[in-house]
Amino acid sequence: MDAPPETEPKKPAARRKGATAEEMSDRQREISVSEFFAKNRHLLGFDNPRKALLTAVKEAVDNALDACEEAAILPDIYVELLQRSETRFKVTVRDNGPGIVRKQIENIFGRLLYGSKFHRLKMSRGQQGIGISAAGMYGLMTTGQPVLVISKTSKKKPAVEVLLKMDTSKNRADVVSETEHPEDDGLFSDGHGTQVSIELEGRYQLGRQSVDEYLDQTAIANPHASFTFVNPNNERIEFKRGTSELPPESKEILPHPKGIELGTLIQMIERTARTQIGGFLQEEFSRVSPSVSKEICQRAGITPRTWVTQIGHKEAEAIYKAIQEVRIMAPPTDCLVPIGTKALLSGLLKELKAEFFTACTRPADVYRGNPFLIEVGLAFGGELPKDELIRVIRFANRVPLLYQQSACASFKAVLETSWKNYGISQSRGSLPDGPVVVMVHMASVWVPFTSESKEAIADYDEIRKEMKLALQEVGRKLGIYLRRRQRMRNEGERRSIFERYIGEIAQATEAITGTSAKKIYESLMRVAQKKTEEADAILDDEGKRVKDADPFGRDDSVVILPVRSARAGEDERKSHQEGGGQSKTLFGDEDGTGEAKRSRKKN
């Protein structure tokens, strides 16, 4: 198919003799998907050793999280990188998920494009079923080592250990060996789970786009999961759970007619079990009522009772055209499971040492018939680096996107937001700078990536618009906080100036007049408090005085940490980790901000 006919180099003939159709036919054969990807591994994120290591970890962890969530288990993920030689690593990822039944192990870990996720429209981390098997294949290609899978499905059953070797030409895995572990295997403390180990050529490096960064960000977006990471230096890094609330299970939905392409439509018509076109439209798509179905058919010049078998290419095209013209209700959005403002905050809180946190979950919207929703989190100040551009961390269905930042819709949305309005400086055409981390999450049944390696979200107008709205919302809150912080600092300074001199004045006045210095001192201190509190009053968006001195009094999308304890760090942080971060200073209740004020003053 793709190989051009070769000429014989040894016998240069006077007249060039072409290959016959028969000769060519000998060389023409099917190439397996696995073979194709073996040659084009960059498409899957295995372009270089460093990225390969990350991708392998990422695919395994994504699968583990998906499996746990589907089985309604709070994920405990263990990741280990063992350095075999300078360029060779053994990646091991273990979860406490439901395990995999024996007969599916070869399919899941050995076949590309095999999985439960491609054929349905459901929000999940993986989509195509390429990831983990591609990682195994990459490992086999670079080190020759098979993939080791251990799986245990229940306490009562023994764990199965399978060594798999991919056969790229057949898109299938051969079992090298298979053993059963004793029942009381301590590997899975919950009595079930899966562990996969892949040996591959890679490079471990800290910093941007590292395994550490990936896990860090995954922990932010998945506060319900706990991670243990053992790095090549045999250091153990724990990412604790921020909330014990499992995200609700996402629902599967039927495709929306507006999101379907002609080819897919034809395929669906060919495969449907329905007999009449009206039934086909109503049953296999979402939001197609009998009346909508009728309207589509009328426009396409057929009736809902037309037999599906009678639909040829021409008719299909007419139906496709009709679908575009008919008004159809937007797809249901309850299939989407946002991380949620609260969980977002707890994720940010436990992983970032900042002083101000806010998050926003937008209502769902639709692009090309696919429902999606955008969430944005923002952390400011504290120990975040001050003199750098802000950090944008991107997620799609809770999976961190570490590459191709500038190609991503979220990045563009951040650029297009006028941060100056919110008190953050920004030079034209670049990211704003300041101690800020912005997190953008897109949840969708189908996230439009720019490539198969899932690195950047494609730039649809609807998506970018939602992102900008969410960014503006968190930006506004940051702006309010920054203005208030500035005012509080000014007030604190003013107060301390007054307080410094009042003692002197009281004493001197007593010496002059005989009036008690203590009385004068106390009175003047009261005036100082009053004078500075007056200016403490917060103005609302319209510039009116708000009685409640705390603009975030009842806003549970904002968390303000006392600056000092944010710096002091660990103890304060720990209290936020369990129970969805409902501790006292969370969510800016009166006490919390009072605390913040006081500790700021002391600084």
Added chain:
Amino acid sequence: MAKKSKESESISATPKRAVGNQATRDKTLEKITELGRSVAKAALAESDPFVDVPTRTISNTSYNETRRLLEMGDATMRRNLFNTGQARKFMQTVLLSKGCKDLLEARKTLSLRGMYYMSLHSIPGTKEKTFDDQEESDGILEDLEVSLSTLRENLHLFAKKRGTMVGNITVVDNGDPIDCRRMGTGGYAIPSICEPGVVQFGKCEAKFVLHVEKDTVWSRFNEDRFWEKHNCILTEGSGQPPRGVRRLLYRLHKELGLPIYCLLDCDPWGHYIYSVIKQGSINLAFESERMAIPDAKYLGIRSGDFARCGLSDDVKISLNDRDIERAKQIAEYPWFVKKKHWQKEIQLMIRNGFKMEVESLITKDISYVSEVYVPERLKAKDWID
């Protein structure tokens, strides 16, 4: 230098006469107490205490054409405690009020520097000092003077001695007769306080006063016995004359009827010294009445003297931008603006592009200034007014 000079940095017991009379002191004490009471009252009423300080800027100064002196206007600036820009100054004002009260009650006098030290300490619990330097305290004391509408002398404060006098006069300083004809090379150090209560005039043969800018020129005249030959009094004010010198000149002029002639540098600085002697200063406009001598004459040196005396190029000092700006400002002063001679003088200086010091006359001859220049000008009545 002079007899009976006080150590300027220590409290010294002084006979009653030196610190004014009982009535003045009681009046001043009452004023200070009044200020304190207003602070206490405001404090107890939980309001913002303040002190009203008359503004000492050119905008609050006006030239009284008939009296020919600068007068201070009515504008005051309210100094509040609860204003971040004023809180420290307010504290300092109260603190120095207390200092002056203590001083009055102790019946002692103190130099400005002494008062600065007396009120200087760290504010408890901070590293901040009540005053950064003496300058800060001096400014507040001047404010206090005008706020209480009293005089420094009445607060028992005096400045560092500056200025010297010699000549055909006897003065009585704090009861001690001082013969200014027998002051050797050093001269009589003019005290900071030259009020009649401290300094009285005795026998005086002198017919006029020659005031020169600096000590070096004064020494020249003294060594050449100018005051003896020309029967006059010779004073210097070490640059801008302090209040003591100005007060003394005023009294010599007013009480003894002596004309005052000034020999100053030919530069904006010298011109301003003349202006202060003549009309009063902007900063101390409230004291003009007691110090300004509208009849004082400006003898020299003048821009034209470079050509007239045939001076060499070496004495020229180029005017810089600030000098030119200042010269223009001075020319604009209401008391100069209508004086043709002054306008001409300043314009010529700017046109020349250089200034000259009195010492430049020494290039002609060591005693050219005392034996030729001044006698010739006086004889020809060649001065500007």
